[in-house]
Amino acid sequence: MKEQKTEVLFTKEEIQDRVKQMAGEVSGDYRGTVPVLVCVLKGAVVLLSDFMRRLDIDVEIDFMAVSSYGNSTKSSGIVRILKDLEASIENRHVIIVEDIIDTGLTLSYLKEILLSRNPASLKIAALLDKPERRETDIEADYCGFCIPDKFVVGYGLDFNQMYRHLEDIRVLLEFE
Numbered sequence: 001m002k003e004q005k006t007e008v009l010f011t012k013e014e015i016q017d018r019v020k021q022m023a024g025e026v027s028g029d030y031r032g033t034v035p036v037l038v039c040v041l042k043g044a045v046v047l048l049s050d051f052m053r054r055l056d057i058d059v060e061i062d063f064m065a066v067s068s069y070g071n072s073t074k075s076s077g078i079v080r081i082l083k084d085l086e087a088s089i090e091n092r093h094v095i096i097v098e099d100i101i102d103t104g105l106t107l108s109y110l111k112e113i114l115l116s117r118n119p120a121s122l123k124i125a126a127l128l129d130k131p132e133r134r135e136t137d138i139e140a141d142y143c144g145f146c147i148p149d150k151f152v153v154g155y156g157l158d159f160n161q162m163y164r165h166l167e168d169i170r171v172l173l174e175f176e
């Protein structure tokens with residue numbers, strides 16, 4: 001595969017600091033409860049892993065995999081569930097853990113599905129947000145960084161399944 005040019009957007013240290021702050025906020029807001037963190041595979045696994053270890057409350061975790069009918073860089077808004085949650089979320093406080101909100105179509109669809117299962121509450125924690133590209137009115141309740149309309153990789157985010165292992169987040173300068 002051709003080596004792509006990248007440019008660092010957030011360093012490992014910047015990401016770790018921000019994840020720690022987000023976890024502090026969530027720990028405060030959910031004190032006395034045991035929320036379920038719903039990790040959206042695959043991109044959010046790195047965030048989940050760091051985020052959950054920074055919490056000082058008990059949590060459960062569960063995973064969902066969805067595929068959007070689109071190509072690798074554009075979402076269509078129609079989402080297919082590839083892997084569903086293992087446990088019921090009825091009457092549970094649920095936090096969706098997502099890597100990035102772009103058009104917002106994937107998350108709005110996911111939110112609708114999860115809300116139909118009657119959780120006690122449902123919030124969204126996303127590391128990155130590209131507000132310029134939003135096509136729905138969805139917003140993260142806990143957001144790491146707002147970023148410009150660039151395609152980013154690293155810290156769980158891929159391009160053709162590559163780059164997920166990077167500890168920093170980079171802009172992919174040429175892709176297609």
Ligand code: 5GP
Pocket residue numbers: 043068074075077098099100101102103104105106107150151152153157158159
């Ligand atoms: P949305 O439905 O909000 O448009 O798309 C969300 C999904 O698109 C994310 O979970 C992610 O998989 C993918 N995505 C959106 N923007 C980027 C990006 O800049 N880089 C990468 N690697 N994936 C992205």
